[in-house]
Amino acid sequence: MQVCESLGLSVESLQLLTNHYFENMTAFSLFHQPSFGDKIQAIPNTLHLSALMSSMFSISARFADDGTLPLAERQCSSSHAYFHGLARTLIDQAIDQCDDDPPPLCVLQALILSTFYELTKGVRGRAWRMVGICVRVAYELRLHSVDSMARTTPPSTTTELNQWSAMEERRRSWWAIWEMDVFASTVRRCPTAIGQDINETYLPIPDDLWFKNTYQSSCLLDPTPTERSRKLTLSGNDSSAAWSITINSIMRNAQVLAQSSLHSILSDITPGDDFHSLKRYFHGSFRRRQSAEDTRQLSMLLKALQQTVADLPQRLAYKGTQLGFGSSPPSFASNNTQTISDRKLDAAQHSIFLATQLARFMIYHHYAFSEVLLGTMFSESGSSSPSLGWTATPRDPKERLTHSEGLRNCLEASDDIYAIICRSSETHVRWTSPFLASTVWLAASLQVLRKVFALSTCDEMSEQKVALLRKTCQSYTYLWDTPQSLLQNLDTLEQRLMRKKTEMVAMEVQHTAHSTSGQWTHQTACLQSHENTYNLRMRPGSHSLPARQETTGLDVLSASSQDGNIDHLAFANAPYGNLDIPDLSTSDDFNGFSEADQELSFFISSLIG
Template sequence: MSFSELTYPSEGVTSQQEATAQGHQCPTKVDRILGIALEHLEVTRELGNALLSSYFSNMTAFSLFSREILDNRLAHTKSILDAEALLASIFSFAARFVATPSAETSDHTGSGTPAASHFATIASQRLRRAYTESEDLTPSLTLIQAYILLSYFELTESVRPRSWRILGECVRISYEIRLHAIDEDFDPDSDISAIGIDLEQWTMREEYRRAWWAIWEMDVFASTLRRLPTAIDWTQNFTLLPVPDSDWFSRSYQKSCFLASDPALRWKDLTKSGNRSAKAWFILINSLMRNTQVLVFSARALALEPSYAEQLSVDLTLVSNALSCTTVSLPDELVYSGEILNFENDPTDGTQLQADADKYSIHLMTQLSHVMINNYSVRARAPWANNTSKESSHSHGLHSRASTAEWTKYLNAAEEIVKIVRNSNPRHYRHVNPFLVNTLWFAAAAQCSCRVFGPTSLTRQHRLAGSNLDLLQLTIDRFISFWGSTEKLKAKLARLERGLATLMQPRDKEHGDASRSTQSDMILQDVNAPSMLDTTGLDLLTANWDPVLGSEEDVYDENILHSFAGNFPFGLDDLIAFANA
């Protein structure tokens, strides 16, 4: 024990990586454990095998294990309760792909497949029991994997308080077994080769790395939507980025790297390592999106503080440069170039569906980052942010051209999202991470903004906005219908567009913008949403509304506009000031 450990008032947590992952599974033992667990879950062996097959055929969001690695984990599990929790959480995903029509409206049927929610409930119950019974014992990786898949199920439905707290537990438990420091003994500057690597140890550690990065990804997703700090401390992250599945499953060593704190170093480190993993590159781009979101939607940025503008501009430029370098450095097989994505496995190649999902995810996250980077510039040039009526004709012309340029970049990113949706299999929503539906919402909100506030000089964008919005709304509806999300994203879009048109209308008429005023009138007629005032004439800006859970009532209040401002290039203060101008 070191001096620092001896002089610290509490015992530290040591990494307890289970040696079970190093050995090879015993088929008889796997069969016995699986049989007992399925019996306790009241699932037949036939249905259990179908659900497991469904999971590995359709799970593209996270690669926590292969079937061989899962069997190995089950064979060496020390708790049947942990095994039941993991299987139930796996089934909560897989059931959507094998569910019978009768299971769509019932948690359990006598002859059909139970609904996904049925297995999620069982997984939650088993996890509670296992966590209670373990008391002060270090949780197993099996238990954490079950927590990951349950958190995934809950977040898919909504980033509401329940799913937020379950994810928080998942983060805390992962810290207990030091998933954040799996490779703290690794020297990234060492010239290590496969010859000096213990492949069994490396393979085992990769399973832990996959668990950690799945938690990291969910933490970024939930924290971004709720505009709250992440639970994971990025400065204390000593776990290497994941390598390609093909290398992991075949025990072929591939060097990797850490996710650097400095955005400018991330693409350099990953390129230097030679790691071509789609997940590693997605994580890198996802991290840049999060960096951008924190900058653009900070209180000072939303308030458009002049004293903060220069610093923010520099910071955004640094992130933008890092994003550009990252996209240029992407391995060719991960670059989307406008091709059709079929989301179907070729009979001779069982990895095509995953490859299409990877391209789709990386492209959407890249464009979302661009949308956010250009967000501030568009917001800063909003009609209410500059009193252009007092400007000279020359300066007004310069302002208009700059505004058009910023809008063009902003909308180009949104149109890239529309393009890949248009070029994907109509049923692609079944085969990508459902978290990405929120990226489609950002793109749809951009189309709304173009229709209501975009420069009239953007003729092409205005003509396409309505059609693009239709495609995005339809795709969002399909995502929500299949994945069972409780988010009313389409309703929010309708309320958003009407609310913005309502705010714009009096200003347009006051300033004599007849074409814009007519456009606002048309939007107000087209969008089926309530007025800013209720039947009694009371201002609904003060009504109660939960920005995360939403409301059955279509009302406009501070919270809903705050919620929209977080996903839209105009802040709440801007909107209210503009409405009262």
């Protein structure tokens, strides 16, 4: 085959890498696997085919065992970077060759996989621009309107079913681009390239039905968040991809609402120069921008998330059980159809659960932003000045929807992410999307925030939570080359927050010395002791938290909720947490943070943005 020559592979190696792709690629399902051989045979242009295969191998080469490949081919066949570089070159040539004509679907599929590879390394300039190219090519191919004139009756003849199956492949490409667009735009805090108002392509159906050419109805992603899960349920479509997209769309809506509140006051280039504008914003602009419509939108998004969780098909709902991701060792010879099916189902439950917690965070951090304004971020009493008295101890239900509820729910989402990771196979990062690394990092950052600002809950369990979440981020970096900067940021976060907390203590001691000097002296001493311990642990030459002590998932999850940890029975009964609406009212007493709190203010605003 000419494609083997262009890629420098034997036929056997090409088949092996193709098999590895279909076994291990769970982030997207772009191809009709049973007819994939016919698909590549039908691509007449060798350049287009080589671009497609090399982009696939940039994924599968990560999982290829060098020992299974011929000696002369091991170096390139096990190098995902080699195939990615080759794919980028071939894709550029293929697009140039198209001139003013739209590229064929196979070239777009190659571009999607190449863009996915870049995004795993970080949403930097090249990856960001490649997402834009994907969207433009998809528009050229009219993938945004595949079902704008959808038939009203199900296909019945073989010809009609084949046409429907071909359209499903186009839908898969569109929604893969949509997911990358949402991910990249969320990370960069920028608008998406895909407009929600012109999305007329049905959500993808389950792979097993598509592969069998068995028709399944679906629906559009409704513009109204509260209608999305209802219409998806009515369609009968229980595809994990469709439900994940629905949850991520709610997450994205919540983040866009936050962006409108922080519009144009922060600079990604020199954030330190924007502190005074942020301070002025906290003083007045936020009150003016927090309209009744914003409150209504938040309530609607929370209702939409609640409804989506309630409507989620039972097979996709995580119920607090152990996720083994397949019982067989990760080798091609041992994998059977049932093992792969079980693994994909575990990956679907894991991914949907994390997506739900991210959506939960994106909604509740709006209320955390309000708590910054009200001065109740770390206050149990509701006093208007920032306090060190915040605790995760449960309160009377009548008092639950008061001070610090936004932050509490954000921390509960972090706890739930930790809990499911405890119950997932250590190799789960191999079978889940590397895009989830940023969600795990966010959970770890929130645990660090809890450690620093909630001394009463800082114990060995807190250390274990941060350590396990960091270890998971590190595993994503090792396998998928996710950004090393996530780990570097996490390793310095506690020290930076501790420094700012020390400044806050000094300010509050001075402010309240006339009435509570004894209390603040005690808290300052506790803080200094904690900081000294931290400095010893993070001595020069050490760049990470202590190694996680071995413990079972049951032991970890059975810790007391009064210590800020997860109760395993409560988690099993309600693994998606309690989605309540905090009742936060504006106070005119809080005058904003002082300049000494610059870094804390930006940390909180970064969680919001």
